[in-house]
Amino acid sequence: MSAIRQVSGDERLRTAFTLYPYAFDETPSPAAVEDLRGLLPYHEGNHTLIAEEDARTLATAAAFPAWQNLRGVVSPMAGIAWVATHPAARRQGHSRRLMRRLHSDMVDKGHRLATLFPFHPSFYDKLGYICLPQNPTATFTPEGLAPLLDVRLPGEVRWQNIKDGFDTYRAFQRTLLPRWHGFTYTPDYRAARVLDAANRWLVTATVGDTVAGTMTYRIDGYGGALIVDELLCADAIGRALLLRFLAQHAHQVTTITVTVAPDDFPETWASGLAVRTEAETAFPTAPPLMARxxxxxxxxxxxxxxxxxxxxxxxxxxxxxxxxxxxxxxxxxxxxxxxxxxxxxxxxxxxxxxxxxxxxxxxxxxxxxxxxxxxxxxxxxxxxxxxxxxxxxx
Ligand SMILES: CC(C)(COP(=O)(O)OP(=O)(O)OC[C@H]1O[C@@H](n2cnc3c(N)ncnc32)[C@H](O)[C@@H]1OP(=O)(O)O)[C@@H](O)C(=O)NCCC(=O)NCCS
Known part of the structure; x- marks a missing residue:
């Protein structure tokens, strides 16, 4: 019978991490242990559990400590991730046992909510989770936003690499946390992944001294697509400032794709904006968030x-x-x-x-x-x- 225990620090490399490449990456690959070592800081505060037998790791599951707004109340939330079982040890109940233990450990630490991205919802249905609506993407041309270029708006936008604007970006997320039902604020050590990659631009809209919106994005090439991760805005002025910035990319990119909230209606952003709004759900590649x-x-x-x-x-x-x-x-x-x-x-x-x-x-x-x-x-x-x-x- 396997035993479950918590692992931390470098010990993750010899235990939980041995299962990650096979479960989540393209394999076989020559990925060196050193590559995995580079990921350790992003797991620093995770609660990582393993199921082991004769000193062999058979399965693992982890949770990161986050915060989430549920109907106006912000509670500690366990972000469950890195659930994996050795291919030869699957369908023996390891993940189910690890999930139960993870739940009770996280409750002991004061967490009141839990979320995860499922490989398949039926596994998590029985563990009390329910699917939340998927955030759709809106795709349009920069020219479609041209009407916004003539509108006089208070405020301005600032454009920089996420590396330089990270603190502003995180501070704005903290202001949304108490305001938006369902919003999640992740721990610094996890959010810092965007810093090392430094592969995102950050645009910040401000009105006076107040940040009214942020978005991170990347461009996949000249004449290609500009892809915005999440459009985060406090109000319609913040959104218009961000969209007007996007409109400035006419004749540089062909399309713009923005991830929006399920209750956002991009067709109302500008007169005559031709837009395709869609939300694909697929397992395990495009799962909706599940929560309990x-x-x-x-x-x-x-x-x-x-x-x-x-x-x-x-x-x-x-x-x-x-x-x-x-x-x-x-x-x-x-x-x-x-x-x-x-x-x-x-x-x-x-x-x-x-x-x-x-x-x-x-x-x-x-x-x-x-x-x-x-x-x-x-x-x-x-x-x-x-x-x-x-x-x-x-
Ligand atoms: C998904 C995974 C972690 C399951 O681990 P496991 O130890 O085999 O799971 P368990 O044996 O505890 O199974 C628990 C339940 O889930 C079901 N289940 C397991 N794998 C399943 C699958 N691929 N599809 C549907 N149901 C599955 C089992 O039937 C069992 O239900 P039951 O008790 O009603 O029969 C493992 O297959 C894996 O490592 N996959 C690759 C990585 C991955 O997808 N991780 C999940 C990220 S959310």
Whole structure:
């Protein structure tokens, strides 16, 4: 029987890292241990677990400590990554055991939420995760933004390499964290990956002394494509300043592709902008983010509508139990519940309601709970649908 333990520092090289190239890269390849050593700083604060037998690493899973906004409440979030099992040890339950241990370790460290990019959602469905909406990309020509060039706007833009603007970029992300439901702020040691690569430009829009928007991007060649990672703006002025900068690339690039929030509508950005907005989901190459509550504490203080309902969470080692959700004060109160009519929810069902991506009827239709009409009406009012902006992956 394999044993699970935590590894840290250089020990990762001889244990967890031995599984990464095969699981995630093109192999076989002559990738030297030294190449992997160069990645160590980006794992510095990760909680890395391995399953081992006779000193051989059979499987691994890790989590980085991040922050995420859930309905206005910012909580510590575990970013689960680097889940891999040796090809000869697969389908023996190693990853499932590692995930359970990772969850309980991260709860012990105070994390209330968890997210990951799945290789296949069914593996994580059973572990309580629900898919969040994919951020679409909008593709258009720089000429399509020409109407913005004539608009008088307050503010200005600054253009620099991400290496020089990293602190500004991160500071702006911190201002979005308390504002955007679903937004994630990753730890510095992980976000610093963009610094070493230094393969992104950063544009910062400011109005007065206030940053109103940032975007990182790259250009793949003369006459080619300009690809923006995430369009982050505090308001429409910030966005217009950034788009006007993009418009200046007419006759240099042919197309511009921008990753936007699912509730953004690029066709409204400029009159007559011809744009293709699309979101592809594919496994394992283009997965949507999956998320779950690790603790009911994540719901305390969440912005909610009026309502009061008893729920029972079933089939989950972390959340199983009975609770009363009360929104009569304008923010959510969660307490241990007594008796009465209640909705029965799996962890994935509750997570779908909490993140605002499922209506109570969706929960029933997906087999993620049993909810009476009366309880559904209360839940719908308490936790109305919301679109998470799962930006800030870093
Ligand atoms: C994905 C991976 C980590 C699974 O590890 P594993 O140790 O074989 O997983 P487990 O044995 O714990 O399986 C747990 C459950 O997932 C299911 N599962 C495992 N691999 C699966 C696959 N490729 N497709 C669908 N389901 C799968 C198992 O059937 C099991 O479900 P069950 O208990 O209901 O039968 C492993 O195949 C791997 O290293 N793949 C390459 C890297 C990768 O994709 N990592 C995941 C990144 S999110």
């Amino acid at each position: 509550l690790l603790s009911m504490e994540a719901l305390h203080g969440a912005h909610c509508g009026p309502g009061r309902v008893a729920i029972e969470v079933v089939d989950d080692q972390l959340l199983a139990g009975r609770y009363l959700l009360d929104g009569s004060g304008g923010t959510l109160e969660v307490s241990a519940s007594g008796t009465g009519e209640r909705a029965t929810l799996t962890a994935a069902g509750l997570s779908g309601l909490a993140y605002g991506v499922l209506d109570p009827l969706d929960v029933v239709a997906r087999g993620l709970g049993e909810i009476t009409d009366a309880a559904a009406a209360e839940l719908r009012s308490l936790l109305p649908r919301r679109v998470p902006r799962s930006f800030g992956k870093g």
